[in-house]
Amino acid sequence: MSYCLSIGALARRTGVKVETIRYYEKIGLLAAPARSAGDHRQYREPALRRLVFIRRARELGFTLDEVRELLALADGGGSCQEVKNVALAHLAGVRERIADLQRLAGSLETLTRRCETASGAAGHCPLIDDLLGG
Structure with a gap:
């Protein structure tokens, strides 16, 4: 064009x-x-x-460095296997972040359940106490 x-x-x-x-x-x-x-x-x-x-x-979710690597492979005649390796490494990172987020969700669920039985001022909330290290 x-x-x-x-x-x-x-x-x-x-x-x-x-x-x-x-x-x-x-x-x-x-x-x-x-x-x-x-x-x-x-x-x-x-x-x-x-x-x-x-x-x-x-x-x-590819980082700018990963994008640069993919573009270099495309521009320089890299192999499909090389592209796949970049994607697999990225996928491993995605799965690791998902696992971290699932652990975080579990922690937050535990903390919020502790608040269900509590009453009173926020300063005495079990979640606040836990965040304060109590």
């Missing part, structure tokens, strides 16, 4: 904020685009596709 998009149009098409697009350029995830005579950024389809890729990867 031969069209050019302004940064605002690119933001609208991809759902990525203008400030975020500028940040991705600054850190090298997105190449700096050509500029118009008025010094406005002019993005072409490859930038649109790359930004959609970045947005989708971020929605899946």
